[in-house]
Amino acid sequence: MASLRGIQQPDLSKKLYKLIKAENHAIAAYETAGREQASIASQLSDWGEATNDDAVSEISDKLGVLLAEIAEQEDTFAQNLEDSRGVLKQIRNTESSVQPSRDHKAKISDEIQKLKYKEPSSTKIVTLEQELVRAEAQSLVAEAQLTNITRQKFKEAYDLHLAAVIERAEKQASLARHARGLVNLLDDTPIVPGDAHRPFQEAEAAREILNRAEDDLRRWEPRLDPIRSSAGAIGSGGMPGTLSTAGGSVASEQDVHPVLRRESPVRSQAGGEVVQQPPYPVHENTEGEVHARRANVETTAGY
Template structure:
């Protein structure tokens, strides 16, 4: 059915339709990676407990918590990609609505050329030429709407996309650094047969690392270079109303910055990191009007 829809897409929107469909597969891969990472984190914790080594058991449990949170961040990233993808759909829908206008203008133009060749004195030529003038006027509006929405939404979509990439990367780095702190609590000094390892004395420090990681995630805020937009004066008919300077846009910030200002970007909904004694680490408007964009926001 999906391939049939692709075949039925207007020529103008086929390429973007294909790209949006491919992006959906990519989002699914990130969601799958999230589930697998959380599952592996749980398996690591279970294995550590089964070793009978108190140090390995505690360290693997804490590492499992951090790895599980890394998995949750993959899911957050996938949700943000879906937001970006939904904005690209607005360009695709506008392209689809403009194609009939182009086709209608081309059809009338072809009819005029054929009639001039076969019946150059035909009175129908006047009627067709009048229709062509109207078709060209309608197409002119549609093309202006298309270029307006394409530039605005392309900028907005990839603003969200790259902001999500930065968030994911910075939080992964944050969690990985705390994971390395936990590794430093494990004594790997070799022992000879018959020797007994000393009791693990760093359980409190390990819990503190998780607490620090939780605090760092909660306090994380984006530091993004502004991506100003001059499209705030775009009316509901996709045509400009009153202009706004780029300087004003820099002051107010990009759409992504406006959406994330004041929002809490802490730990994921999977739960807190700190307490882990249990082993659970789980004009004439011709083109289609765009849908409201989805907020760039952790779900």
């Protein structure tokens, strides 16, 4: 089981696992688009030079600069999507880590049912029922962590994602508007054979458009309705305030209910190691422990 877990995603995180994979393909596509567009921009400038038409040469060169900036934005966009994707991974990791506690609870329940049927007088039933209460406590914490992390990181991920869409959009629209001004400098009045177009006199105007476009790009700032978060007090353990772990202070550990202290899944799963997203709350503040203890009390109330 343990070795398979790395390959096969637990059910709980399967959907997000696939979504994150698809996001990777989308990001790669934007990177490709950006790369191709950058190459096209420089090809356009080369082509313009080869036409031996001063006006076309000048304008295609400057237009190439703006198209290259537009292409650059695709790449920045891809990077920002990657950041958003990284945040989604935190939800997926929490989902993965919560699965074992669900499985554990279900397994014990199952064993109790079987035993009650086969050996109704077995003393093992009592032990298992104790274990079930502990598993339920663990599970309650895990589910709270899951919903806390999910909501917080969901907002964070799509804050980044949507801000990236807006940034790319506004910068590219601004660049494209300037580029249209550039294209308008090209006189396309047709000539008759033997005639020539008058020499290009708009080189200065073209340069100015380019400067203004670059100024606007530099001056761009996000004007976004902020995504408000109330997750401020959330700890890395996914709790508003949480139990201490092996890394917490001894004093606070002593406050914890003995059952939870002995069976703490952080101890059993992560040992003394530092884990990025422990399935069990880590120490945040003393106020938090009150909440965690409260949960513990609730769980053991029926015991």
